[in-house]
Structure formats: C-alpha cells, structure tokens
Amino acid sequence: MHLCEAIGLHEEVTIKKMASMAGAAVLGHSADRLRRIFWVSWAGHNILSYEYDLSSVGYRTVTCQPIISVPGSVADQFVQLAHIIPSPNAALTYNTQPSSPKQELYYRLKALNEFKVTHPFLVVTKADLAFCFYRRLYQLKTQIPDEIIKLVIDSGNAAVEAAKKQADQGHLFWNAIGSVFQYCCILLAIDTPVAFPHIDGAFKGLEHLVKAADTGLTREALSMARHLLGLTMTKKRTELAQLEAVEGGYEFGQTPPTCQANPAMPDMSWEIDWDQFFIEPYLSMLGPDLPL
Secondary structure (H helix, E strand, C coil), X not given: CXXXXXXXXXXXXXXXXXXXXXXXXXXXXXXXXXXXXXXXXXXXXXXXXXXXXXXXXXXXXXXXXXXCCCCCCCHHXXXXXXXXXXXXXXXXXXXXXXXXXXXXXXXXXXXXXXXXCCCHHHHHHHHHHXXXXXXXXXXCCCCCCHHHHHHHHHHHHHHHHHHHXXXXXXXXXXXXXXXXXXXXXXXXXXXXXXXXXXXXXXXXXXXXXXXXXXXXXXXXXXXXXXXXXXXXXXXXXXXXXXXXXXXXXXXXXXXXXXXXXXXXXXXXXXXXXHHHHHHCCCHHHHCCCCCC
C-alpha cells in the first residue's frame, strides 16, 4: 500500500498520466489495469489487517475510479466485500447510524449476508469476514441474537463446501483452510444446540482439506481443532455428571405413584417456552386461570 501511495495509484490523475505514456499499452499499463492493481491491493491489505486486528494504511483522499465489472473476473466483487469492513477509505454507509459497536457489527454482518457471491474464493472470503465480526461480538461479552448466529453458521457452511471445491480443483487460496479451521472453533465457541449439528460437517471438511494439502501447519490446525473438541466434550461430560449427581440423590418419590390426571393442569411437554417460564415462573407456564 505504501508502494501504491508512492507511485500515486490512489489518484486518478496519476493513473491517466501513466496510461497515456509512450509504451504503456505494450507493458499492459492500461487505466483499467492500474485501477485493478490499486483496488485489489487495497482490498487484500484491509481484509488481512482486519482479520489479524492490525492497523491498515489509509489515504487522505482516494480519487481512483472503481473497477469495472468484466466477464471472467471477480476482482470488483472482492473489492466490494472489503468495503463492508470498517477500514480507511471504505464506502459502506448506513441508513441509520449505529448507536453502539455491537449494533455496528450487526449492520455489517447483515450487509455481508445481503451481498451474494458464487465464486468459491469469494464465498470463503465472505465467511472469513463473518467470523471476524463474530469474534468481535464475542469479545464484547454480549448476548448475540439467534438471527446473527444463523448468519454466521450459514456463511460457515457455505465456506466448507466452497473450500472443498477449491481443494478438489487444486486452487488452495490462502484462506481456504484457515476459514474452515476458524469455523470449527467458532461452532465450539457458540456452544449451543443450534451449532452442534454443524460441527461434524465442519470437521469432516477440515479433514478433507488437510488430506488435499498435507503439511505440518495443516496437520497442526486439525490437531488443534480436535483438541478443542476434546475440551468441549470434557466440559459437557462434567456438566452431565453434575446433573446425574442430582438425579442420583433423589430421596423422595423415586417411583412416581399412579394417579388420575388433574383436568386443571395443562398437557405439558418439552416444548415449553423456558425463557418466558423463568421470567414469570408458574403463572405463564400453567395458565392464568389455574387455581393455586
């Protein structure tokens, strides 16, 4: 990015001057290509900086014109993805200004979800950004709505399939394995029944990628993911043991007596709104007309 600044690729006047120089056409220095060099460099720099929580290079002003969409190229979509993250010179705007960092991350995740892509590299990149937003929400120690969790999981599932497709085609971009590894970790961090059904597919996807690119680093990623899964299982077994200890300590009513159904009591099942029950215990669950 400093090299782009030194050359002046962020300024449209410089690009036009370079493209009009003698021999520029022979070298392939057309205005369109120079704009692509700048914007793709800008997008990659800002995405990697945001993912690793590093500061990115910013310019006072950028007059370089946007990339023109052409068949067979996804450069313009890659740049549009980068505009969704908070970075210098990004173009994302809101209809309503967010009132907190949490709400801003919600806005960005929803904007990311609305941006539709099909190329495997872009699908994986999109998931990378979704994971970046989730990690920052997680660090805020705040309750994350199910709607937002679903967006993250949907992006992760799409990334697993896209990364496997990349591996099968021999196109292992830098984020193919990293995104699936992150997804495994995030599913374990979500730690709810909503996430658990997707863990198996994510781990199988990671194993598929490690077989396709069998290196020390990829094997280490798989080993770490399995270690985290083992820690989660240990935690769950401990929690289950604590519940079983309560059940094993029953002293009254071990064998429930056979009794007639009370018509005043509603037919209860596991489909209870537990959140409502804990807010208004007894009354909301059993009904307001039940005589106590």
